[in-house]
Amino acid sequence: MCGMAQTPAPDGAPEKPPVRRRATKRAAPAPEPAYVDRGDAWAVVGAGPHGLSALKALLQNGIAADGYERESDVGGNWNFGAENSRVYESTHTISSKPFTQFPDFPMPDSYPDYPSHRQVKEYFGRYADHFGLRKRISFGHDVVRALPVEDGRAWDVTVRDRVSAQETTYRYAGLVVGNGHNWSPKIPQYPGQDTFSGEILHSADYKGADVLRGRRVLVVGAGNTGCDVAVEGAQNAVHTWHSTRRGYYYNPKYMTGRPSDQVADSLLALRLPLGLRRTQRAVDRIQIVSILHRLRVPAIRFETPGTSFREGDVGRSGKCDVVVVIETNQFAELQMTSERRSLGRHSFH
């Protein structure tokens, strides 16, 4: 309350009316900032290999940084069993050790040329420990929003605690997003898919070969995942078909006893002409066919130009564009029809 205390006049004079003063307006309290200011610090989203290496680089260069990871541990995609991990039980790296490890933190000598997903996860854990990264990361925290502010000179990063669901916004001088991308499956639609009575599984949900046992399996796509699943199908399913919509080069993991990416790198360093370097692939093909035959993997039918790996030379033409349409019947049998394209003498239906 604002006002003047009334005091009686000492000489009995009539009391003066109290002087009315204009009430002084108290300034409204400044609104609480809607963010916690982290000054010059940067935020790093994700504690997979990219998030970890970014965090380490910032800290090593004297830049304060906070990491946020929605899972309870580091490793990202390699954190097998985590909600967004996409490795499966049999996953080993496709890149050999020297092409996978961080240059300033080599993988242990005890690791094989192509480490398993468990070894890779363990390696990232050691990396985080070695560079003191864990204490800078808030685990179990989702970054739900990141907005550029101050004309792009800062970022308001909103983070949600997965346990309490509490959201807090921090203002950072910079932001590194290492949130990965393999966690987001791309699911194609095929005519007849809605009424197909078999199980349709995206490889994002493929965790191991159990799901293939006793079944007839069509694997669509020949990225590394498609090839891995096709091989596991050949070993575990009743029958496996592998469908690709174009030709591919299939490289074995070893060539002349060395990891083939290292051989390719050596050839590249020699600056040999492309045509000569491609001869490596010819050797690869001979090797892989013989490997498949040794492993007795007849169940895989490579539905690319040529219908088998042996005569297929799947990578040679690159002209094949096979569109596989999955149709259904009530016995949940897979029927495959293919658009007939320029398959030369190997056309099929």
Ligand SMILES: Cc1cc2nc3c(=O)[nH]c(=O)nc-3n(C[C@H](O)[C@H](O)[C@H](O)COP(=O)(O)OP(=O)(O)OC[C@H]3O[C@@H](n4cnc5c(N)ncnc54)[C@H](O)[C@@H]3O)c2cc1C
């Ligand atoms: C089966 C498989 C095998 C592979 N093999 C190889 C290989 O041999 N060699 C190779 O080099 N690459 C390989 N890759 C590629 C693989 O993506 C990389 O190895 C690597 O994991 C990518 O690292 P990243 O840090 O970018 O993303 P990720 O490893 O995916 O990590 C992203 C992290 O960000 C977190 N995150 C995402 N969004 C948020 C958010 N909003 N808030 C908080 N946290 C978030 C995730 O939880 C995750 O921990 C393979 C991929 C797959 C699927």
Ligand SMILES: NC(=O)c1ccc[n+]([C@@H]2O[C@H](COP(=O)([O-])OP(=O)(O)OC[C@H]3O[C@@H](n4cnc5c(N)ncnc54)[C@H](OP(=O)(O)O)[C@@H]3O)[C@@H](O)[C@H]2O)c1
């Ligand atoms: N370490 C390992 O052994 C390993 C194992 C698995 C995965 N990975 C890595 O994980 C990442 C993702 O690999 P990925 O194999 O899952 O994905 P990918 O490399 O993107 O391959 C996807 C495959 O699906 C095909 N495809 C896409 N849309 C299609 C459609 N609508 N109809 C038919 N075919 C379609 C693609 O054909 P087109 O080529 O014609 O587009 C391609 O063959 C890569 O970085 C890979 O190296 C590594």
